Amino acid sequence: MKRKISLFLVISLIIMILGGCNNTPATPTTQAGGETTQAPKIDYPTKAITIICNYGAGGGTDLATRALAQAMERILGQPITVENKAGGSGTLGIIETMNRANDGYTIGVLTAAPLTIVPHQMEVPFTPEDFDYIGTFGQYGYGIAVKADSPYQSIADIVALAKASSGPLAYSASGYPQPFAMNAIGEKEGIEFTYAPYASASEVLTAVLGGHIQVAVGGQAEITQFMKSGELRLLAAAGESRWETAPEVPTLLELGYDVALRSYMGLGLPSGVDPQIAAILQDAFSKAVEDEQFLQVMRNMNFMISYTTGEEYKEFLARTYVENKELMAE
């Protein structure tokens, strides 16, 4: 009997640990020196901090977030746990962040697409105005790619292919904003494309590798992986600048198409957090994005590192929110 009881105890203990019990006993930080304080200086952080990631565990955003959390942990001296709240095209994690206490102990991963695009597709209870932003740490890059052994060498070839085919040419992508790139090309050239939506970034490229689809608008991380192995050819970068991993390939802007897809991974807080706490977090964040181990993980994952401040990010989101509303209404 004893053994069984101990089995249950062990298992329930494991569950507790795995179940996201984040109340790791906080050791009070003893600050040496400067005891004679003037204004009531805030003592933060005194316990564990939670970061809510709006995508699933093990994915690209999650791994980048965890690397960042480890770096911030070293700077703030308190444990940081990452909680995954995936679903609703990335909106569930954002709603969760909004509903948590604004005591500074809950930080949310606030990515651009669920904040500025998804609200125009379905009813969500938030706008970009509902958060205080800490800043961005990564950028999702996009590009247009074809199979390496296909005859298409440039966007002009794709345009010619689309003009020659009997119906609209299909391309694969995994959700907005990717289709905006093809829409811009189609508009200028007077051709039509069909958006074939795949569930994940890797399926988008698998469809092209298998020859089922000719063109893909994919993520930089995934396309780079297949460019290294010689399976895919990048025809154009879809962002503002060329890719570091493929500096010889032009951007759509350079080719004369008026489109630059931008999407970020950022951190933010439920609005109304004490400004002193927000300042401490912003300071720790700006140091963490220069942490060597974090940078290494980002580079290895083929992610673009992009540091902007909370102010800049907020401004970007507000602007894109309005722009996308018009684009999605078309």
Add this chain to the structure above:
Amino acid sequence: MIELLLDGFVNVLVPGNFIYLLGGLILGVVMGAIPGLTATMAIALIIPLTFTISPTQSLIMLLGAYNGGIFGGSISAILLATPGTPSAAATVADGFKLAQKGQAGKAIKTALISSVFGGLFSSIVLILVAEPIARYALKFGPGEFTIIMLFSLTIIASASGKSMIKGLIGGCLGLLFGFVGMDPVYSIPRFTFGNVNLSSGINLVVMLIGSLAVAEILIQIESVARGRTNAHLPPPMTKDDDRLTFKEFKTLLKTLVRSSALGCAIGALPGLGPTLASYVGYDMAKRNSKNPQKFGEGAIEGVAAAEAANNAVCGANLIPLLSLGVPGDTVAAMLIGAFLIQGLTPGPLIFREAPELVYNIYSGLIISNILLFAFVMLTYKFFTNIGKLETTVIFPVVCMFCIVGVYAFNQSLFDVWIMLFFAVLGYILMKFNFPPATMMIGFILAPLFETNFRLALLISNNSYAIFFKSPITWFFWGATLLSIVTIARGKIKDVLAERAIDKELNNI
């Protein structure tokens, strides 16, 4: 190659590496066995720990956890009628029936040997012929997948058991629940009643735990209310009840090879995953069995078929991953992340960049299967002892695990309510003798069928020719027809036999 493989064995067996494999494996088995905590979750938990260890340590630990997790699910499936991990759902039917007859030991050993067989089989396929298989798998596009799904839908009919109507109703219910969430093409929410929590659909884990595990708990509560409060499972009557004899193993051999091959094929195809593999493996074993009526009543063949198939997926998942860099399912996608973190690019390059790592992975896979066998043989008594506890003790604990596990899955209380909804539904279905498997199969197939069907038509500009254009589609059209004909013939035979009996009764 043999030399490289031997080097791999040596590298994996170095204590500094071996400890990671063992740790991953044990964590996998334990998490796999706990309802709600799946093999996928074990992998997701481990990956952030691999930021600072060597590539070999990282990958053998992850593969150990995956292998262990997929097997671990069968332990709770057999002992508690609760699939610890979704891919063990098909094991519940026969595994739990065996346990109720006092043959829990036999069932676990069958599951173990089948898992190890499936795992080793797919490892060998991976080592020998990965590249051509992966290239061939890429030829499967939306058109081909649509027809495969059509064929898979016929499994619902053969899983229906006695009443075809009830089976089809179950299947349709599953299809209906599978449609909840975002429309895969237009990204418009469907059947969500305006609730954001439903916009990404119902999770398979949540649904399985509710409709299989918690529903079983409700059935047990009912029997306790009727005054039955004895030990959960009867003890083994004879020595044979606790082991798998060599004679039995020989009869299983054909099933094991068939299921392992199916598991390999499904693992190599992107997007399908181990749960579907175990259902297909189970169904194929049933159709080819001499005693199909025994399936669902405690056939070791059933356990073997499901478990060999799902563990074969583990190794086979690496076929497209290592040779092309294409992930086969969610777990494989996470493994790609693990490679990237190490600064390695999975795909053909890795054979040039880090050949020794590839062979370490091969050896790690083989050793993890052997280790799984040894670990479970040493500890299974510990698990089967659970059966000696009274139902009134064990089921409240299981119920707690289900709730905590489902909550932990996505830190969502909403999921717990969904689980309870399916518990009540599952209970009603069980009470009215609806075969629960049909609902699961419908649920798994619904999104796969719909997405591929609509993608195929988008790509082809609404031309139905895409469903007939390649030999692969013809093959699966043929298989679908054959499947329907054999099912119809079996049904007609049953009806005729019943009529003959009726006639005889009337004559008397």
